[in-house]
Structure formats: C-alpha cells, structure tokens
Amino acid sequence: GESVGLHLPTLSVQEGDNSIINCAYSNSASDYFIWYKQESGKGPQFIIDIRSNMDKRQGQRVTVLLNKTVKHLSLQIAATQPGDSAVYFCAENMGQAGTALIFGKGTTLSVSS
C-alpha cells in the first residue's frame, strides 16, 4: 500500500491498495480528533473520530491512529476504491463543549482503477 510519513497535499493510489493519510495537529491540549472526507461541491462528511485516551480506532475499512507524543494522526483506508477519491481533512478539538474544530491541511486522494 501507499504511505507517507509527512503530510503531502496529494496522494495517488491504485484501486485495491491501502492508503495512509497523515496529519500533524497543532495543540497538545486537543483531546478529540475527527477525520472528514470532502467531495467536490459538498460539505465535509464525517468518517471517524478518536479521543485522546485511545491510540487506535477502527471503522468500516478505515482505521485512525493517534500518536500524542508527536502530535500525529493518521487515517488508513483499506482496499481503496474509486469512490474514496476526495479531499481528506483531519480536525482537532480541545474537548470543551462547543469548541470550534481546527482543520488541518487537506490531502487530495486520487484512486485510479
């Protein structure tokens, strides 16, 4: 599968490969993190979230890993499909009720068949 250690603005993979999208978050006080998928002309779509008391959480075909030591978050997509092509954003929240989400730089994932 395709993986990157640092944030890259674009990631191109073949259908069926595993994808890993990385994100560095800014605030060590953040304790809630969310990954969003955004397709052209649409709003961000919730994929998966994780709280700071966890280091891994799995969903359907997606896994989020959290490394608080280096303030790093990653999203793994298994068996990537053309429909996964979109811009992916990580977002952090300091956990207080209603605190704004702070979005990272997006990564454009392109899946070719």
Next chain:
Amino acid sequence: DTGVSQNPRHKITKRGQNVTFRCDPISEHNRLYWYRQTLGQGPEFLTYFQNEAQLEKSRLLSDRFSAERPKGSFSTLEIQRTEQGDSAMYLCASSGTGEQPQHFGDGTRLSIL
C-alpha cells in the same frame, strides 16, 4: 433527508449588497456552528450556538457579519456590505450534546461580483 440543510446553495451578488444564508440543523442537535471555507483550504470557524445562545465568535467574524438562531432551531448568517474577500463557501454544522462529531451541510457558495 435528515442531514444539515443549507439554502441557498449558490448566491451571486454585487459588492456592497447584503446577503443572508439559512441553515437547518439535524433536528435533535442543540449545537450549531458556522464555518467559512476558501478554495484549497480547510474550513475556518466563525461562530457557535448552543440552543439560541451564541457562545463563541471567531475574530474572522467582522462587524459586518451577524448570526442568529432565534428559536434554537434554524440559524441565519447575514453579511452586510459584502466585499470581494467575502467570496467563499459558508458551511453550517450541527452536533448533539457532549463530545459528538459535527455534521456538515453542503454549504452556500457566495460569489461577489
């Protein structure tokens, strides 16, 4: 459709005009957020409501911007005396009580001529 609904989807107006956008959140959500997104960037927080109370405002929310949520259900965002720099996608999100993910609408794209 029980998601977040935003109207209009597109708004084109001349510089100096006033515009108003509407957001209908997911019905059981008591928290509502407004964000702004420019091309190639992640969403940036503008303001947040819990029920009808506006609890947080970003420095991005200049005096020309005002948001309301009079009955704790739908919300409106008004921009007075629009400027070229106001051209962006305006996104609304809602969430439930506690540490819950924010769910976004598909936004209103504002173009200033």
